[in-house]
Amino acid sequence: MHRPIELGFCSSCIEINLGAIAHNLREIRQKIDQGVKVLAVVKSDAYGHGAQEVCLLLERCGVEMLGVTSVEEGVNLRLKGVGLPILVMGCIFPEEVGEFFSYSLTPNLCDLNLARKFSRYSIKLGQAIKVHIKIDTGMGGLGVRAQEASAFVREAAGLPGLLLEGLFTHFCSATEGGCTNEQLGRFRKVMEELESVGIHVPIKHTANSAAILNVPESYMPNGTTAFNMVRTGLLLYGLTPPGCPESSLKLKPAMTFKTRLAYIKTLEPGETVSYGRTYTAKSPTRIGVLPVGYNNGYNLRLSNKGYVVIRGKRFPVVGRVRMNLIHIDLGQEEQVEIGDIVTLYGEGGPSVEEVARLIEGSPYEVLCTTGKSNHRIYLDGIGQEEEHPHSTGEEQLAPLFATAH
Ligand SMILES: *Cc1c(COP(=O)(O)O)cnc(C)c1O
Numbered sequence: 001m002h003r004p005i006e007l008g009f010c011s012s013c014i015e016i017n018l019g020a021i022a023h024n025l026r027e028i029r030q031k032i033d034q035g036v037k038v039l040a041v042v043k044s045d046a047y048g049h050g051a052q053e054v055c056l057l058l059e060r061c062g063v064e065m066l067g068v069t070s071v072e073e074g075v076n077l078r079l080k081g082v083g084l085p086i087l088v089m090g091c092i093f094p095e096e097v098g099e100f101f102s103y104s105l106t107p108n109l110c111d112l113n114l115a116r117k118f119s120r121y122s123i124k125l126g127q128a129i130k131v132h133i134k135i136d137t138g139m140g141g142l143g144v145r146a147q148e149a150s151a152f153v154r155e156a157a158g159l160p161g162l163l164l165e166g167l168f169t170h171f172c173s174a175t176e177g178g179c180t181n182e183q184l185g186r187f188r189k190v191m192e193e194l195e196s197v198g199i200h201v202p203i204k205h206t207a208n209s210a211a212i213l214n215v216p217e218s219y220m221p222n223g224t225t226a227f228n229m230v231r232t233g234l235l236l237y238g239l240t241p242p243g244c245p246e247s248s249l250k251l252k253p254a255m256t257f258k259t260r261l262a263y264i265k266t267l268e269p270g271e272t273v274s275y276g277r278t279y280t281a282k283s284p285t286r287i288g289v290l291p292v293g294y295n296n297g298y299n300l301r302l303s304n305k306g307y308v309v310i311r312g313k314r315f316p317v318v319g320r321v322r323m324n325l326i327h328i329d330l331g332q333e334e335q336v337e338i339g340d341i342v343t344l345y346g347e348g349g350p351s352v353e354e355v356a357r358l359i360e361g362s363p364y365e366v367l368c369t370t371g372k373s374n375h376r377i378y379l380d381g382i383g384q385e386e387e388h389p390h391s392t393g394e395e396q397l398a399p400l401f402a403t404a405h
Contacts, residue, residue, distance in 0.1 A: 011259060011260070011262075011291035011292060011296075011324075012257070012258065012259040012291065012292040012296050012344070012374055012375070013257075013258055013259075013374055013375045013376065013377050014048075014255050014256065014257050014258070014346075014370060014371065014374045014375070014376050014377070015255070015256045015258065015346070015376075015377050015378075015379055016049050016050060016053065016054075016254055016255055016376055016377065016378050016379065017252065017253075017254045017255075017256070017347070017379045018053065018054070018057045018254070018378055018379065018380050019379065019380055020238050020252035020253065020254040021049070021054060021057060021058070021236055021237065021238070021254050022057060022061050023252050024235060024236050024237070024238050024249070024251050024252060024254070025038065025040075025058070025061050025063065025236060027235075027249040027250055027251060028212065028230070028232055028235055028236070028249065030249075031212060031248070031249060032212065032219050032230055033219070033220065035228060036219050036227075036228055036229060036230060037064035037065065037203065037228060037229040037230075038063045038064055038065075038229070038230055038232065039063070039064065039065040039066065039067050039087065039205065039229055039230065039231040039232070040054075040055075040058045040063045040065070040066055040067065040232065040233075040236055041066075041067040041089075041208075041231055041232060041233030041236075042054055042055055042058070042066050042067065042068060042073075042077075042233075043067065043068050043069040043070075043073060043089070043090070043233070044069070044368050044371075045368075045371060045372070046237075046371075047233055047234070047237050047364065047367040047368060047371065048255065048367045048368045048369070048370055048371015048372055049237060049254055049255060049367070049371060049376075050371070050376050050378070051068075051073065051076070051077060051080075052076075052077070052080040052082070053376075053378055055077055055080070055082045055084070056080075056081070056082065058084070058236075059082060059083065059084050063084065064084075064085070064229070065084060065085045065086070065087055065229070066082070066084050066085070066086045066087070067086075067087045067089050067231055067233075068086060068087070068088055068089065068090075069088070069089055069090035070088065070090050070091070071088055071092065071096045071099050071100070071105065073088075074086045074088050074099075074103060074105040075099055075103050075105070078103040078104070078105075085104075085106055085130075086104075086105050086106060087105075087106045087108065087132055087166070088100070088105055088106065088107055088108060089108055089134070089231075090108075090142070091142065092107055092108070092114060094113075094114060094117055097114075097117050097118055097121050098121065100118070100129060101121060101122070101125055101127055101129060106129075106130050106131065106132060106165070106166075107129075107131055107132070108131075108132050108133070108134045108142075108168075109131050109132070109133050109134070109156060109162075110133065110134045110135075110136070110142060110143050110144045110152075112152065112155060112156065115131070115155075115156045115159055115162065116159060118131065118159075118161070118162060119159035119160055119161045119162055121161075122160065122161025122162065123160055123161050127161075128161050128162070128163050129161060129162060129163065130163045130164075130165040130166075131156070131162050131163065131164060131165065131166075132165060132166030132167065132168055132203070133149075133152070133153055133156060133164065133166070133167050133168075134168055134169070134170075135149045135167065135168065135169045135186075135187060135190055136169070137169045137182075137183040137184075137186040137187050138171075138172050138179060138182065138183045138186070139169075139170050139171075139172045140172075143169065143170070146186040146187070146189070146190055149190040150190050150193040150194055150197075153167070153190070153194055153199060153201075154194070154197065154199065157199055164199070164201055165201070165202055165203055166201060166202070166203040166204070166205060166229070167190070167191065167194075167201045167203070167204050167205075168204070168205040168206060168231075169183060169186075169187045169206050170206075170208065171183055171206065171207075171208060171210070171211055171215075171218075173243075174207075174208060174210035174211040174214055174215055174218075174241075175210050175214060175241070175242075175243035175244055180211065180214075180215050180218070181215075181217075183206075184206065184215070184217060184218060187204075187206060191204060203228060203229050204226065204227050204228060204229070205227060205228070205229035205230065205231055206218045206219070206227050207219040207227065207230040207231065207232075208230075208231055208232065208233070208241075209232045209233060209234040209235040209236075209241050210241040210243070210244055211230075212230055212232060212235060213235075213240070213241070213244045213245075213247060213248065213249070214244060218230075233364075234363065234364065235247075235249065235251060236254075237253070237254045237255065237367060238251040238252045238253035238254045238255075239251065239253060239351075239352055239353055239363045239367070240353060241363075242353070242356065242362055242363065252347070253346050253347055253351065253352060255346050255352070255367060255370065255371065256343060256345070256346030256347045256348065256349070257297075257298075257343070257344040257345050257346055257349075257370050257374065258341055258342060258343055258344060258346075259290050259291060259292045259296075259341075259342050259344060260290075260291070260339055260340060260341055260342060261288050261289075261290060261310060261336060261337070261338055261339065261340045261342055262289050262290060262291050262338065263288070263289035263338065264286060264287070264288055264289070264330065264336075264338060265286070265287050265289070266284055266285065266286050266287070267281040267284070267285045267286075267287055268281065268284060269281055269282060269283055269284065272319070273287060273318050273319035273327045274303075274318075274319030274320040274321075274322060274325075274327055275319075275320045275322065276319075276320055277319075278303065278304055278319055278320055279304060279318040279319040279327075285329060285331075286329070286330040286331070286332075286333075287318070287327050287328070287329065287330065288310075288315065288327065288328045288329075288330045288336070289325060289326075289327055290308070290325065290326050290327070290328065290342055290344075291324065291325060292324070292325070292326060292344065293321055293322045293323045293324040293325050293326060294321055294322075294323060295323045295324055295373060296324075296370070296373045296374055297366075297369040297370035297371075297372065297373040297374065298321055298326060298344060298370075299321065299355070299359045299361070299366070299369075300320070300321050301321075301358070301359040301360070301361070302317055302321055302326075302355070302358060302359060303317065303319065303320040303321045304316075304317065304318060304319065304320075305317065305358050305359075306321075306326075306344075306350070306355065306358060307328075307350060308328055308342050308343060308344050308349060308350075309342070309343040309348060309349040309350070310336050310340050310341070310342050310343075311335060311336065311340065312348075313333060313335075315328040315329060315330055315331070315333070316328065316329050328342075345366075345370075352366050352367060
């Protein structure tokens with residue numbers, strides 16, 4: 001099957017394997033303790049995988065909470081029928097306070113004026129609201145300074161209508177031990193100060209994907225300062241954060257970027273390909289032309305560096321990546337035909353992590369830009385789930401999205 005009908009309609013597409021996301025969630029659950037909740041980070045359209053589809057899946061898989069960056073993202077999810085608690089982790093403007101009540105969103109608070117506005121609204125509407133407070137232990141941006149945190153929390157927790165549900169912090173580099181331990185230490189101290197004055201916050205969360213792999217102390221529920229939720233994005237989508245050793249989890253990448261071979265031509269020695277003539281044929285060379293470029297998220301920096309896979313074989317990208325075209329060297333390979341499926345990256349091609357290294361970028365960036373720029377096709381991946389030893393069976397999912405969008 002070299003020409004699935006879906007790809008016939010568009011020059012490139014990304015396949016999103018929802019079964020892989022369900023699988024990755026199970027892998028994460030196996031790593032963390034039973035009492036630890038999972039907040040699935042679905043900001044930036046679920047890292048390009050499509051927030052609506054991903055969230056409806058995660059809801060069925062039993063994640064406890066979703067994390068988005070903006071109110072707008074949260075509202076959109078509610079409009080799509082997502083019912084899970086949604087924490088807005090990014091910046092919040094005073095004009096947006098009303099939306100939190102109308103759409104049952106949970107704000108992160110780190111500004112007292114904003115906290116007071118939430119409180120006034122709550123009184124006016126007669127509706128209490130759950131809030132999380134973000135503590136800055138070393139990221140330097142959004143968040144109450146650790147030194148000021150316990151005073152801030154005491155004041156905010158005393159405001160009528162606010163129910164303090166969570167306290168959290170974000171690591172700036174969970175791949176280097178030293179800094180993370182300092183951050184954890186500052187966060188623990190705040191929690192202990194609060195415990196000592198009788199403020200017990202139900203949910204305390206620090207770990208992101210890198211910390212899940214590298215810093216078990218950041219999600220081990222022990223003692224009064226138990227951290228009982230993790231916030232994970234990248235691992236759910238099946239990738240390992242940069243700088244982490246080969247993951248101990250058996251992850252499956254959820255996004256695969258594909259196109260089709262559109263044209264073949266043989267260049268004579270001395271002829272060049274694409275803008276700037278950065279590639280010259282040394283001998284008669286068969287060049288394959290693919291209808292994707294940086295407009296589809298295929299990074300310009302993959303020029304003369306990237307490779308693609310057709311029928312299980314690798315072919316290097318030659319010449320500059322163009323806005324809507326790339327060129328590959330087909331070498332002596334006779335077993336390729338126009339219309340063949342080409343894997344640009346993901347399952348069966350170079351990994352997204354590898355592409356990120358080639359462009360000296362990050363896998364986060366590759367997912368977001370590729371996700372935004374292509375037509376998405378959803379696979380439920382149920383068949384693939386069954387062969388996996390970690391399947392417990394309990395999460396057998398009925399098909400979610402029968403066909404492509
Ligand atoms: C994006 C984000 C995460 C998730 O990071 P991953 O590395 O993808 O796990 C966690 N917490 C906060 C506050 C974030 O903004």
